[in-house]
Amino acid sequence: MNLLPDRNASRPGDDPIFALNREATQRRAAGEKVINATVGALLEDDGSLAVLPSVVTALREVPAQKAAAYAPIAGVPEFHQAVIRDLLGGTSLADQAVACSTPGGTGALRHALSLFLDPGQSMVTSSFYWGPYGTLCDENNRTLTTFNTFAPDGTLDLASFERTLDETAQKQGRLLLFLNDPCHNPTGYSMSHAEWTAVSNILHAQSKRVPTAVLVDVAYLAYARDTKSFRAHLEPLTEHAAVLFAWSGSKAFTQYGQRIGALIACVADPKARTATQNALAYASRGTWSNCNAAGQHAVARCLTDAALRAQVDGERERLRALLDARVTAFNTAAAGTGLRYPRYDGGFFVTVFARDAKASAERLKARGVFTVPQPGAIRVALCSVAGADVPALVTALAECVD
Numbered sequence: 001m002n003l004l005p006d007r008n009a010s011r012p013g014d015d016p017i018f019a020l021n022r023e024a025t026q027r028r029a030a031g032e033k034v035i036n037a038t039v040g041a042l043l044e045d046d047g048s049l050a051v052l053p054s055v056v057t058a059l060r061e062v063p064a065q066k067a068a069a070y071a072p073i074a075g076v077p078e079f080h081q082a083v084i085r086d087l088l089g090g091t092s093l094a095d096q097a098v099a100c101s102t103p104g105g106t107g108a109l110r111h112a113l114s115l116f117l118d119p120g121q122s123m124v125t126s127s128f129y130w131g132p133y134g135t136l137c138d139e140n141n142r143t144l145t146t147f148n149t150f151a152p153d154g155t156l157d158l159a160s161f162e163r164t165l166d167e168t169a170q171k172q173g174r175l176l177l178f179l180n181d182p183c184h185n186p187t188g189y190s191m192s193h194a195e196w197t198a199v200s201n202i203l204h205a206q207s208k209r210v211p212t213a214v215l216v217d218v219a220y221l222a223y224a225r226d227t228k229s230f231r232a233h234l235e236p237l238t239e240h241a242a243v244l245f246a247w248s249g250s251k252a253f254t255q256y257g258q259r260i261g262a263l264i265a266c267v268a269d270p271k272a273r274t275a276t277q278n279a280l281a282y283a284s285r286g287t288w289s290n291c292n293a294a295g296q297h298a299v300a301r302c303l304t305d306a307a308l309r310a311q312v313d314g315e316r317e318r319l320r321a322l323l324d325a326r327v328t329a330f331n332t333a334a335a336g337t338g339l340r341y342p343r344y345d346g347g348f349f350v351t352v353f354a355r356d357a358k359a360s361a362e363r364l365k366a367r368g369v370f371t372v373p374q375p376g377a378i379r380v381a382l383c384s385v386a387g388a389d390v391p392a393l394v395t396a397l398a399e400c401v402d
């Protein structure tokens with residue numbers, strides 16, 4: 001007798017990236033020289049987790065009664081206002097925005113799937129994507145359809161993007177798109193202004209035909225070169241579409257474990273906006289109920305208390321510089337090696353294209369270099385590699401990836 005229904009009977013018990021990280025940690029503990037480029041968290045050059053000290057202080061300073069109490073189901077209003085102002089301040093989107101607190105950006109992605117698609121329908125994203133997008137779809141009885149990420153010249157494949165949206169719209173009469181930009185995981189790519197303009201025009205045309213929701217996953221925004229100008233390309237879209245943001249405190253505030261996040265939904269029509277807000281709160285009640293209260297209060301203060309904010313921004317600037325130095329070291333070392341990878345100018349990850357990613361990753365692993373194989377590529381988490389190890393990492397990639 002099967003205790004579990006078929007769809008749950010043979011789930012993989014371990015996330016493959018966490019399993020690779022465990023193996024790398026074990027080999028390092030046994031005395032081997034290991035380069036571990038699997039971890040999706042920013043590490044200091046000494047291998048410890050990079051943490052913003054003033055955020056830790058802000059968390060400690062949340063009054064006990066506030067931290068211990070349930071947060072409102074939709075989330076702490078001051079947190080919502082602070083995030084909306086920080087993300088969208090100065091744009092027309094800010095006045096059309098409602099928010100719902102979620103456990104990390106992951107929770108925001110989950111709510112977008114459940115609100116904007118019917119069961120059995122498909123969301124659209126790029127062919128290179130963060131693996132949990134697929135898990136979230138599967139777990140929520142949705143599916144995933146991809147467009148080809150890169151054209152042969154290395155730019156976004158806009159023809160495939162348009163075609164995939166068209167076909168999906170015709171098939172199911174509704175669209176939900178996940179765009180992870182800037183600093184896409186896993187490729188490291190950030191769209192150019194020209195690409196954003198083209199994407200916006202295609203989406204605007206689609207949104208006149210079928211109900212459309214465009215979600216921008218901004219998990220890595222705080223580490224991008226340009227954190228503001230992409231918003232202008234989204235402003236025209238609210239004429240017909242919902243513009244959503246999966247906001248995460250994990251990377252921006254180096255608080256991965258506090259599970260601080262929000263879904264921001266920008267909807268022009270006030271009635272539809274209220275309906276969206278209600279549906280978000282309802283979805284929260286039906287999943288995790290409410291989210292970490294202390295985390296929301298602390299981040300709200302980090303964003304609104306001028307002195308504290310200046311401290312947090314200064315500390316984050318040091319981390320951005322740490323990461324940027326690794327990115328520059330990677331690009332410098334890779335020049336002339338023949339390694340094929342997308343334009344990479346910032347962010348936690350880069351992806352090196354490979355004909356046989358599995359075999360390439362195995363060869364790297366045999367040399368003590370841990371990366372994450374994906375279909376057609378190797379994901380390299382530079383965020384977790386010491387700056388001094390980057391040249392050796394690139395040499396190993398050049399010799400092992402084909």
Ligand SMILES: Cc1ncc(COP(=O)(O)O)c(C=O)c1O
Nearest residue numbers: 104105106130180185219248250
């Ligand atoms: C592309 C992308 N989106 C969203 C997230 C969500 O992270 P969290 O749930 O910790 O906020 C991550 C985390 O690794 C990510 O890589």
